[in-house]
Amino acid sequence: MEHAPKAIDVTNDVEMRTFNFFTMGIDGHPLGLHLDMAIPTILNNADEEQQKDWLPKAANREFIATYAQTEMGHGTNLKKLETTATYDPKTQEFVLNSPTITSTKWWPGNLGKSSNYAVVMAQLYTQGKCHGAHPFFVQLRDLNTHKPLKGITVGDIGPKFGMNTVDNGFLQFDHVRTPRRSMFMKHAKVLPDGRYVPPVHDKLNYSAMVFIRAAIVSGMAYHLLVTSTIAVRYSAIRRQGEITPGAGEVKVLDYQTQQHRIFPQLARGLAFRLSGQYIMKLYTQTMDDIRNGDISAVPDLHALSCGLKAVTTHHAALGLEQCRMACGGHGYSQASGFPLHYSVAVGACTYEGENMVMLLQTARHLMKIAKAIRAGQSPKSNKIVDYLFHKGPPKCLIDQAYDTNYRNVLESFEHLARRQTLEVYDKLVQLQQQGRNYEQAWNDCAVELCKATRAHVRTFLARTFVEEIDKISDLSIKSVLQDLLQLYLYYEVTECATGLLEDGFMTGQQHKYAKKKIYEALEKIRPNAVSIVDSFDFQDRELHSVLGRRDGNVYENLLKWAQSSPLNKTDVLPFHHKYLGKMMEEARQRSKI
Ligand SMILES: CCCCCCCCCCCC(=O)SCCNC(=O)CCNC(=O)[C@H](O)C(C)(C)COP(=O)(O)OP(=O)(O)OC[C@H]1O[C@@H](n2cnc3c(N)ncnc32)[C@H](O)[C@@H]1OP(=O)(O)O
Numbered sequence: 124m125e126h127a128p129k130a131i132d133v134t135n136d137v138e139m140r141t142f143n144f145f146t147m148g149i150d151g152h153p154l155g156l157h158l159d160m161a162i163p164t165i166l167n168n169a170d171e172e173q174q175k176d177w178l179p180k181a182a183n184r185e186f187i188a189t190y191a192q193t194e195m196g197h198g199t200n201l202k203k204l205e206t207t208a209t210y211d212p213k214t215q216e217f218v219l220n221s222p223t224i225t226s227t228k229w230w231p232g233n234l235g236k237s238s239n240y241a242v243v244m245a246q247l248y249t250q251g252k253c254h255g256a257h258p259f260f261v262q263l264r265d266l267n268t269h270k271p272l273k274g275i276t277v278g279d280i281g282p283k284f285g286m287n288t289v290d291n292g293f294l295q296f297d298h299v300r301t302p303r304r305s306m307f308m309k310h311a312k313v314l315p316d317g318r319y320v321p322p323v324h325d326k327l328n329y330s331a332m333v334f335i336r337a338a339i340v341s342g343m344a345y346h347l348l349v350t351s352t353i354a355v356r357y358s359a360i361r362r363q364g365e366i367t368p369g370a371g372e373v374k375v376l377d378y379q380t381q382q383h384r385i386f387p388q389l390a391r392g393l394a395f396r397l398s399g400q401y402i403m404k405l406y407t408q409t410m411d412d413i414r415n416g417d418i419s420a421v422p423d424l425h426a427l428s429c430g431l432k433a434v435t436t437h438h439a440a441l442g443l444e445q446c447r448m449a450c451g452g453h454g455y456s457q458a459s460g461f462p463l464h465y466s467v468a469v470g471a472c473t474y475e476g477e478n479m480v481m482l483l484q485t486a487r488h489l490m491k492i493a494k495a496i497r498a499g500q501s502p503k504s505n506k507i508v509d510y511l512f513h514k515g516p517p518k519c520l521i522d523q524a525y526d527t528n529y530r531n532v533l534e535s536f537e538h539l540a541r542r543q544t545l546e547v548y549d550k551l552v553q554l555q556q557q558g559r560n561y562e563q564a565w566n567d568c569a570v571e572l573c574k575a576t577r578a579h580v581r582t583f584l585a586r587t588f589v590e591e592i593d594k595i596s597d598l599s600i601k602s603v604l605q606d607l608l609q610l611y612l613y614y615e616v617t618e619c620a621t622g623l624l625e626d627g628f629m630t631g632q633q634h635k636y637a638k639k640k641i642y643e644a645l646e647k648i649r650p651n652a653v654s655i656v657d658s659f660d661f662q663d664r665e666l667h668s669v670l671g672r673r674d675g676n677v678y679e680n681l682l683k684w685a686q687s688s689p690l691n692k693t694d695v696l697p698f699h700h701k702y703l704g705k706m707m708e709e710a711r712q713r714s715k716i
């Protein structure tokens with residue numbers, strides 16, 4: 124194994140790994156939703172008395188709860204969830220019911236066999252009126268026998284694309300009664316006589332989803348850094364082919380194509396890690412603000428968490444696949460760990476808000492800003508969006524001799540986000556002026572709205588990366604991270620080049636310049652690549668990969684891994700004589716006739 128001069132303490136990500144390992148493990152485990160969604164829901168949606176009752180038991184694992192919101196018929200459109208919770212003032216209870224097959228709760232993690240409680244999202248009816256989806260804390264199974272309670276049908280939904288150690292389940296209620304106080308009462312309330320008290324913000328019930336969306340950003344960083352580690356280490360031991368004839372086979376990591384495949388994933392993993400820290404801080408701060416009655420940051424948090432979740436999960440899915448493909452045939456083996464990591468990471472493109480829907484949620488926020496800009500309003504000193512109000516340089520300057528802190532590159536991203544945001548806003552207005560209603564106009568602009576969101580999120584990720592690297596004082600570490608930053612920024616320039624070239628902002632020459640900077644960065648990163656991934660200090664058991672072993676003994680352990688397969692317990696498998704042997708014997712007999 125090659126070793127560069129120094130290990131690099133790239134990220135102090137113990138808390139991230141602990142979070143991931145204990146909440147998700149690699150492919151999840153029975154307490155995943157309990158820790159990731161049920162406890163955050165209790166923390167943010169239960170009133171004081173309920174927290175006193177439920178939180179210690181939840182933290183102490185006296186029960187296991189999941190988050191049961193999605194139904195067979197609806198996952199995105201929460202307004203149309205069909206499970207009902209109807210208040211009966213006579214008994215001061217809610218009656219939970221699944222009126223249709225499509226109202227069956229479907230997908231909640233650990234619902235099938237592990238959980239005995241659930242946060243259940245149901246349409247709240249009281250005094251004959253529906254008040255929308257609200258969360259209820261409902262017992263599903265007997266705490267001793269673990270049998271489903273009366274009126275409850277629950278089970279596992281069967282094998283999935285991945286995460287098959289998680290018992291995603293289904294759940295039906297047949298007029299199940301639950302006490303009034305099983306409704307989470309921090310924000311909205313139903314009084315004993317049935318009167319409904321609305322929350323200060325009607326989306327505070329959605330806070331558990333916001334938490335996971337924020338957490339997913341760091342989670343995607345984790346998956347990208349793990350799989351880049353596997354790919355870099357394997358590429359540093361795998362020799363295949365020659366660059367200089369006769370000079371002997373090279374490490375495949377020396378091929379520029381290999382570097383161009385893997386190193387941007389490493390850089391993106393770092394970028395996502397840094398933005399993941401930011402959004403989690405914003406989430407925590409906003410939850411504290413809400414506790415103090417200030418809900419002003421809720422829209423910003425929602426918009427940024429939706430956009431970051433959609434962009435980072437999509438790029439992680441693409442990046443994991445690149446790392447797998449970079450490892451050739453052994454990358455296709457379960458021994459590589461890629462199938463496991465990929466099938467977990469790619470689920471995040473869907474769960475916690477399907478990516479297209481999330482991009483469009485952020486776009487709603489951007490359209491409000493575009494309206495304010497068009498109305499000549501000034502920015503509200505909000506670092507995430509203020510750049511949209513500013514006029515940037517009329518032309519791209521990325522190839523200027525000196526670009527302090529990548530200001531010119533960031534301005535290019537800002538230019539694209541500003542242009543796409545304002546152009547799609549203008550189109551929305553124009554379509555409505557031509558007679559379309561807002562919803563139809565929105566749908567007719569949806570693809571461009573998603574592009575504007577991606578451009579805005581790219582700007583945020585890039586600016587955060589630049590700002591965080593700038594804060595590093597250790598020059599030896601800083602110089603290595605700046606190589607990754609350079610790669611990240613110019614790689615992103617080439618990724619959004621069509622948008623930058625479309626209005627003549629960037630020239631073809633400047634696009635060539637960006638590519639040159641990418642190749643330059645690849646060369647600079649190559650000698651440090653193994654040291655960078657070693658500095659993440661992932662344990663072999665976390666990587667789940669023979670290819671990514673820290674000791675680099677891939678081949679011996681690949682054979683050991685294969686030999687340990689149950690198929691190799693005996694030389695001749697029982698089915699052989701029964702089927703193949705018999706078939707060949709008959710074929711030989713026939714050929715003798
Ligand atoms: C690695 C770690 C792994 C961690 C391990 C994780 C394991 C797996 C866990 C998976 C768990 C799940 O999947 S749990 C289930 C996840 N399900 C989802 O995420 C459902 C996605 N759908 C939704 O969130 C909602 O339906 C929306 C946001 C799409 C639409 O909501 P809606 O109620 O219809 O609202 P809508 O009319 O669109 O918008 C009304 C206004 O509300 C605002 N709004 C909407 N939502 C929010 C919100 N959360 N917070 C603030 N504001 C909000 C909008 O900006 C808008 O403002 P304005 O523009 O009007 O001003």
Ligand SMILES: Cc1cc2nc3c(=O)[nH]c(=O)nc-3n(C[C@H](O)[C@H](O)[C@H](O)COP(=O)(O)OP(=O)(O)OC[C@H]3O[C@@H](n4cnc5c(N)ncnc54)[C@H](O)[C@@H]3O)c2cc1C
Pocket residue numbers: 156190191192193196197198199200229230231232286291470473474475476477478479480483
């Ligand atoms: C691994 C996994 C774990 C999960 N865990 C949980 C859990 O623990 N608890 C829970 O409650 N749920 C869970 N879910 C469910 C998950 O949250 C939903 O699958 C997700 O919200 C998407 O909803 P859906 O499946 O109904 O897809 P749909 O909403 O039907 O979406 C299908 C397609 O239609 C598009 N679409 C839908 N609405 C719109 C729109 N308004 N505009 C544009 N396009 C739209 C979507 O983009 C998508 O392409 C899990 C799902 C998975 C895969």
